[in-house]
Amino acid sequence: MKKFASKLLMAVMAVSLLAVPALAENIKVGAILAVTGGASFLGGPEARSLEMVVEEINAKGGINGSKIELIIKDSAASPEKAISFAKQLIEEDKVLAIIGPSTSGETMKIKNICEEAETPLLSCAAAEVIVNPVASYVFKTPQKDSFAVKKIFMEMKKMGISKIAVLAGNTGFGKAGKQQLTDIAPEFGIEIVEAEVYDKKSNDLSAVVAKIKANKDVQAVVNWSIVPAQAIVAKNMRQAGWEVPLFQSHGFGNIKYVEAAGAAAEGIIFPAGRLLIADTLPADNPQKALLMEYKKNYEAKFNESASTFGGHAYDAITILAAAIAEVGNDRHKVRAAIENLKNFPGTGGVFSFSAEDHNGLDIDAFQMMTVKDGKFVAYTGK
Amino acid sequence: MKKLLSVLPLLAVVIGVHLLTSATDTMYYLTQMTMSAYYSLLIIGLCVLMGYAGQISLGHAGFFAIGGYLSAALTTRSLVPYQDTALVNLLDSVGMILSGHDLYGEAMLVVSPWAACGIAVCTAALIAVIIGIPVLKLKGHYLAMATLGFGIIIYRVALALEYFGEADGISEVPPFPLLSGLTISGNFSDRIQNYYIAWGLLLIGMVLLLNLMDSRVGRALRGIHGSDEAAGAMGVNTSRFKLQTFVLSAVFAAIAGVCLTHYNGGIGPSEAGVMKSVRYVAIVAVGGMANLWGALLMGVVLNFLSLRGVFGSYDDAVFGLILILIMLFAPNGILSLNIRHRLKQLLRRGKQDREGEV
Amino acid sequence: MTTELFIQYLMAGITYGSIYAIVAIGFNIIYNTTGIINFAQGEFVMFGGMIAISLLHFMPMPLAIALAVIITMVIGALIEICFIRWLKSPSVLRMIIITIGISILSREVAVHIWGESIRSLPYFVGNEISSIPVFGARISPQVLWVVAASALMVIFLGIFFRTTSIGREMRACASNRKAATLCGINTQNMVTLSFILSAGMGALAGCVMSPITYSQYDMGTGLAIKGFTVAILGGLGSSGGAVTAGILLGVIEAFSVSVVPLAFQDAISIAILLIILFVRPQGLFGSKEAAGLSEF
Secondary structure (H helix, E strand, O other): OHHHHHHHHHHHHHHHHHHHHHHHHOOOEEEOOOOOOOOHHHHOOOOHHHHHHHHHHOOOOOOEEEEEEEEEOOOOOOOHHHHHHHHHHHHHOOOOOOEEEOOOHHHHHHHHHHHOOOOEEEOOOOOOOOOOOOOOOOOEOOOOOHHHHHHHHHHHHHHHEEEEEEEEEHHHHHHHHHHHHHHHHHHHOOEEEEEEEEEEOOOOOOOHHHHHHHHOOOOEEEEEEOOHHHHHHHHHHHHHOOOOOOEEOOOHHOOOHHHHHHHHOOOEEEEOOOHHHHHHHOOOOOOOOHHHHHHHHHHHOOOOOOOOOOOOOOOHHHHHHHHHHHHOOHHHHHHHHOOOOOOEOOEHHHHHHHOOOOOOOOOOOEEEEEEEEEEEEEEEOO | OOOOHHHEHHHHHHHHHHHHHHHHOOOHHHHHHHHHHHHHHHHHHHHHHHHHHOOOOOOOHHHHHHHHHHHHHHHHHHOOOOOOOOOHHHHHHHOOOEEEEEEOOEEEEEHHHHHHHHHHHHHHHHHHHHHHHHHOOHHHHHHHHHHHHHHHHHHHHHOOHHHHHHHHHHEOOEEEEEOOOEEOOOOOHHHHHHHHHHHHHHHHHHHHHHHHOOOOHHHHHHHHHHHHHHHOOOOHHHHHHHHHHHHHHHHHHHHHHHHHHHHHEEEHHHOOOOHHHHHHHHHHHHHOOOOHHHHHHHHHHHHHHHHOOOOOOHHHHHHHHHHHHHHHHHHOOOOOOHHHHHHHHHHHHHHHHHHHHH | OOOHHHHHHHHHHHHHEEEEHHHHHHHHHHHEEEEOOOOOOHHHHHHHHHHHHOOOOOOOHHHHHHHHHHHHHHHHHHHHHHHHHOOOOOOOHHHHHHHHHHHHHHHHHHHHOOOOOOEEOOOOOOOOOOEEOOEEEEEOOOHHHHHHHHHHHHHHHHHHHHOHHHHHHHHHHOOOOHHHHHOOOOOOHHHHHHHHHHHHHHHHHHHHHHHHHHHHOOOOHHHHHHHHOOOOHOOOHHHHHHHHHHHHHHHHHHOOOOOHHHOOOOOOOOHHHHHHHHHHHOOOOOOOOHHOOOOO
C-alpha cells in the first residue's frame, strides 16, 4: 500500500512538473462553435481554421513567447449551451477572449454576458444587431449584410431590374438578410413582389419556384441563405426553364454548393469576400498573400476546399493575435487594441475598427462574383 | 406530508454543494447546477407521465418552449404600438403592464413577469388539455407519433413566427423578480440566490409528486400502467387520471421553461427541437421510468455534464448510446442494476464453467 | 391558377410523394413482421446514398448503387441481430426508445465518417438543368427515376410476398406469429429478413433521390417523420395505402405553397397527421380489422 502511495505521489509530481511551466505562460482563448448540429457547415470549417492557425502560431514559438491554449466548445447551435459555455469560459477557464458563436441567435444571447464580464467576444455570425448598437467588448468579423444587399441592388440598377422575388432560408442568416433586403429596397427603387422562407432542410423547392415563376413581374430572384438548400433553388429554377438572373448572398461562398448545383450554378451572381478568387487577384492587392496562404494551408491540411465561413474564424483569431502581440495578455488592453486596429488585411476584407464600428469592414470588402465553368470568377457585368 | 421528511437529505445535499463550492472557490459550478435543476423539474413531471401513467411523450420540449417563449415574448416585445387598444388598457388596469424606458431611452411597454409567467403556464395547461383529450386515447406507436407531431408543430411555429424571433429566438429577456430581494436572473452577482430558487422549486415539485404518487391517485395511475382495462373495470376513471397527469407534467415543463428562460436571458428554437424531447425521454428511461428519485438524479447529473460540454461533439451520440444500452440491458433504469449481485452471478457462472471443463 | 402552374405543382407533389412513399414502405415491411416501428428507417436511406457516393470513386454508378444497397442490407441485418433479436417480448415503449437510439447513433457514426457537408450522386440521365416538358410544365428526368423506382418496389414486393415461399412465410409471421412458429417457420429469421429487405428498399431510395435532394448525415430524421406520417395515413402495414397516401400528402404539400407561407408547410402535414390520428387512427385506407391482419 505504501509502495502504491509513493508511486501515486511520484506520478502526480511528474504530471504537475510537466503541466505547471506550460500553464504559467499560456494565453487562453475560448471558442464556442456549432461544430455539430444544424449549423455544422459553419462551425466545422471555423473550428478547423482556428486549430490550424493556433498550431501555426504555437509552432513559431507563440506570441511574444507565450503559447495560445485554444478551448473549443461545441454548442451544436443551441443558445442554452452557448450561454452555459460562455459563463464557463469566462469564470472557470478565465479566457482572454471568446471567438464565436457561429450563429446570430447564439451571439445575441451571450452579447450581454461578455459585456458584463468585460471579456472580448469576436463573433463569426453575420447579423448586424451584434455590433449595432455597439457593445464595447463585442466585435464581429463577417461582413455586414447591408453592404451585401447594397452591392446586389447596385448591380440590379445597372441591369435595369426593379421588381424582384426574395427567397430566404429559415436560419438566422436568412432572417437577417430578408430584413435588410426589405429595408433597403426602397432606397434603390426596387420592389419585392414575392417573398418566401424555406426550411433549412428542404429537399426540393420546385413548388415554390413554380409559384414565384407564375408572377410575370419578377425580373430577378434573390436567394438569401447559408444552407445547402440554396443549391436546390438554383437547380429547380433552371429545371423549370426559368432564365431570370439569380442573385445569391455571400452565404454562397463555398465551392461545395457550386459543385452541388452543377450546371445550374452557372451565371449565379453574388457578393463575397475575395478568398474565393484569391489566385486571380492582382499582385498588389493587400489581401492576396494572406488569402493564398490560408487557402493553401487549409486545403493541404484538411483535404477540403477553403470557404469564406472558415475565413471568418481565421480573421477572428489573427485579429486577436495581432492585438495580443501589441499589448500582451490583458483583456481590457486587448479590447482597446482591437478597437484601434487599422488597415488589417483578413480573409473577409481589410479591417479598420473604431469605437463606433466593431465590424471594421466597408462595402469594398465585397466583390461581385459569378460562377463560370464550375469556378468562382469576378463578375464584370454582362 | 410525511414525504416532506424524505426530501430533507436532498436539501442537505443542496446546501452542502453550495458550501463545498464556496469553500473550494468553485462557485461557477452553481451556474450549471441551476440550469440542470430547471431541466430536472421538467423531467420529474415527465417521469410521472411516463413511468407511473405509462404514457410516452415525445413532445415535452414543446411545453417547455410554450412556457419559455411566451414568457420571453410578453416581457420583451414592446406593446407601444398597441398602447391604446382595449386589451392593453384592460391589462394595464389590473396592473399587469410595466412601462418605462429601455437602455437606449426608447419608451417601453411590456407585460410584467408575473403576469407573463401566469399567461404562459395557463396557456401550456390549456393546450395540454386540448391536445391531451384526443392524444391520450391513442396507444403505442400512435401515441408516440402524435406527441412527436405536437412537438414538431410547436418547433415549426417558433421558427416561423417573427413574434418569436424566427431562427434567432428571443434575446435580452429581463430578469424575473419573484419577491423583493429574490430575482431570477443570470447576473453573476445573483448566482447563489438563483441556485436556491431553482433547487427550491425542484424540491417543492418533488414533494408534491412524491405525495401524489403515494395517494389514491398514484395507485390509480399504477393501475392504469399495469392494465388500462383492468383499472377501468375496477372503477378508475382512467382517461381522467391520464389527462390530469398529462396536464400536470405540461405545467411542470412550462414552469421550467419560464424560469430557465429568465435565468438565461433568452431562448432559441433548439429548446423546442425533437432531439430535446428525445433527450428528456432518455433521462427518464435511465432513471428507471417509475422512479422519481432516479429521474431526479439522472436529470441533474446528465444535464450538468452536457451543459458543461463534457461530451464535446459526442453530446447527442452519448444520449443515443445511453438510450440503447439502458433499454437493452436495464429497462428498469440504471439504479435497478444490482451490480454486486450481477457480478457474483457472473463469477459463479464462470466458476461453474471452469469446473464443468474439469 | 393556370394549367401550367397546376401541372407544375402536381409534378412537384408527385416527386415529394414518391420519396415519402418509399420510406413508408420500408416502415411497413418491418412493422408487418414485428409490430415494431423502426424509427431508424430514415438512416437506411442516408446510408444508401452516402455509401453509393463513396463507392463512386472506385466503380461505375450502377455497380456502386448495387453494392451500396447490399452493404446497407448487411447493416440492417446487423442492427436486427445486435439490438432486436435477443429481446424477449419487449414492450412497444422499449422498442420505440431503442430504435430512436439506433437512429441517433447511426447519424453520429455518419457525421464522423463523412463529415457535415452535402454530397450527391450525379443525375442518372442529363444533368442539373435538363428537364422534360410535360403539358407545358417542366420536370427533371430524375423525377421519373424516383417515380419508377417506387413503382418497381411496390410491384416487386407484391410478387415477392405472394409467389415466393419466403414471402409467404413472412406473411404468415405477420398475421399470426405463434401459428407461424407452430408451422415450423423460423420467425426470428423472418424478422431479420424483414430488416434486410427494408434496409435495401431504403438504400435504393437513398440512391435514386440523391441527385434531387442531396445526401447529408442528418437527412434521416426528417424523412422518417414524413415516412411515418404517410405510413399511418395509408394505414400501418399497407404498401398500396402508403403509395396513395404518400402521393396525396406530397400533392397537398405542393399545393399548400400557393395559399400558406412555405415556412408552415411541415406544420400543415403534421397537423393533417394529428387529425387523422384523432379521427381515424387506422388510416385513411385501412380498416380496423385490416390494421391487425394486414396484407403487404
